[in-house]
Amino acid sequence: MMNLAIEEAKKSGMDISIGAVIVKNGKVIASRHNEKELTNDVTGHAEILAIREAERILNNWRLDDCELYVTLEPCPMCAWAILQSRIKTVYFGSYDPNYGAFGSKFDLRKLTGNNTKVYGGIMEEECDFLLKDYFDKMRNN
DSSP: OHHHHHHHHTTOTTSOOOEEEEEETTEEEEEEEOOHHHHTOTTOOHHHHHHHHHHHHHTSSOOTTEEEEEEEOOOHHHHHHHHHTTOSEEEEEEOOTTTOTBTTSOBTHHHHTOOOEEEOOTTHHHHHHHHHHHHHHHHHO
């Protein structure tokens, strides 16, 4: 499933290359990429957009038994939305030492006693490359 998140990240255009996929019962129900720059919306992160799409599809804000695959460790805003939406498991690729809210900078789960499972470093090299490539292109423009 991380392969799908990576493919989604490649659609980010002028936004930071981050993709997110939400799965329920082995089936992809939502897949989004960053659109913060495209939409001029500070909440346009891949995770938030994927959560909104999954909620619409399931007609429920509770994403019980769902799994999230995302190419970068979620920031505090996204991590809080993930915890509030009750996503069961998060798999992320690249660690984010500056803003990572599931262990790199701090762990929001510790504030809530939440039992969401989190696994980092999934296809980390490929996810790191997406970010490096994006920032290299931005520096050269």
